[in-house]
Amino acid sequence: MVGVVVTGAAGRMGREVVRAVSRTNGMTVVGAVDVNHVGEDAGVLAGVGPIGVVVRSDLESVLRETGAAVMVDFTAAKAAVQNIRTAIACGVRPVVGTTGIPAEELAELSRLCREQGVGGLVAPNFAIGAVLMMHFAGIAARYLPAAEIIELHHNQKLDAPSGTALKTAEIIAANRTNEAVEDRTELEKLSGARGGSLEGIRIHSVRLPGFIAHQEVIFGGLGQTLTIRHDSISRESFMPGVIMAIKKVLELKEMVYGLDKLIFA
Numbered sequence: 522m523v524g525v526v527v528t529g530a531a532g533r534m535g536r537e538v539v540r541a542v543s544r545t546n547g548m549t550v551v552g553a554v555d556v557n558h559v560g561e562d563a564g565v566l567a568g569v570g571p572i573g574v575v576v577r578s579d580l581e582s583v584l585r586e587t588g589a590a591v592m593v594d595f596t597a598a599k600a601a602v603q604n605i606r607t608a609i610a611c612g613v614r615p616v617v618g619t620t621g622i623p624a625e626e627l628a629e630l631s632r633l634c635r636e637q638g639v640g641g642l643v644a645p646n647f648a649i650g651a652v653l654m655m656h657f658a659g660i661a662a663r664y665l666p667a668a669e670i671i672e673l674h675h676n677q678k679l680d681a682p683s684g685t686a687l688k689t690a691e692i693i694a695a696n697r698t699n700e701a702v703e704d705r706t707e708l709e710k711l712s713g714a715r716g717g718s719l720e721g722i723r724i725h726s727v728r729l730p731g732f733i734a735h736q737e738v739i740f741g742g743l744g745q746t747l748t749i750r751h752d753s754i755s756r757e758s759f760m761p762g763v764i765m766a767i768k769k770v771l772e773l774k775e776m777v778y779g780l781d782k783l784i785f786a
């Protein structure tokens with residue numbers, strides 16, 4: 522039985538993870554950590570009924586007392602970095618969905634994992650459809666190098682652009698064969714109207730109630746456009762990927778970035 526500690530257990534994604542792990546054979550929630558709802562049963566919060574695991578705020582003691590094999594983190598960037606450090610120090614494998622972690626921090630965490638021989642996985646998006654969207658965008662970029670990204674999320678999201686949009690732009694930049702960076706001067710009459718730019722790829726972030734997580738990658742060519750769109754219409758969409766990661770991280774000896782590395786391996 523794989524013991525899982527969920528950090529951010531009282532949050533939108535954390536509750537979904539508690540629910541998914543509780544319903545999966547061969548794994549069980551042994552600990553729940555959050556700064557909110559401390560003392561409450563994590564299963565009750567997640568809507569699956571009491572599981573006898575109360576939310577605590579002391580991650581290190583939870584990891585040590587429970588003998589967990591895996592920590593699943595959906596918190597916020599700063600908190601996640603600290604949580605991952607703690608997990609690695611305790612020999613517990615981190616599976617991380619939290620976005621906004623700076624590249625230098627990820628490199629350092631990756632080094633720590635390698636040094637300690639602890640497997641880990643960080644993925645900006647656990648929805649299989651989103652992983653495919655990024656993969657297809659990489660293929661399209663070889664033939665249609667001019668692209669812009671529109672990502673649309675719920676209005677409680679803290680980071681912009683989304684981790685998925687940043688990763689998609691990196692994939693497009695790495696795959697396009699000729700320069701697609703704008704070669705003309707634009708007059709931006711309203712600051713930000715053209716979005717943010719990563720290597721010349723414009724990213725536009727929409728935040729509105731009603732959305733969960735959505736992204737369009739639009740490629741433009743001679744007399745044509747190609748749009749690749751993914752919609753997460755429920756947070757359940759992320760759970761098969763999270764469960765896959767919990768199983769596969771047990772075999773890893775280093776930190777891997779992106780669910781694509783597990784799916785297309």
Ligand SMILES: NC(=O)C1=CN([C@@H]2O[C@H](COP(=O)(O)OP(=O)(O)OC[C@H]3O[C@@H](n4cnc5c(N)ncnc54)[C@H](OP(=O)(O)O)[C@@H]3O)[C@@H](O)[C@H]2O)C=CC1
Nearest residue numbers: 529532533534555556595596600618619620644645646647
């Ligand atoms: N990779 C993927 O597939 C996905 C990634 N995400 C990412 O996951 C993250 C969380 O998203 P979401 O669940 O919507 O956010 P929520 O704000 O709903 O949940 C995060 C929870 O973590 C808590 N928290 C903050 N600091 C700590 C800490 N040090 N220890 C334990 N808990 C802490 C928060 O408390 P408080 O609110 O008081 O700060 C909150 O309860 C975001 O970075 C988001 O981008 C989201 C969906 C899918």
Ligand SMILES: O=C(O)C1=N[C@H](C(=O)O)C[C@H](O)C1
Nearest residue numbers: 620645646678683684685734
């Ligand atoms: O905050 C969210 O909700 C999501 N965050 C991730 C991101 O930043 O890419 C994944 C998904 O888009 C949902």
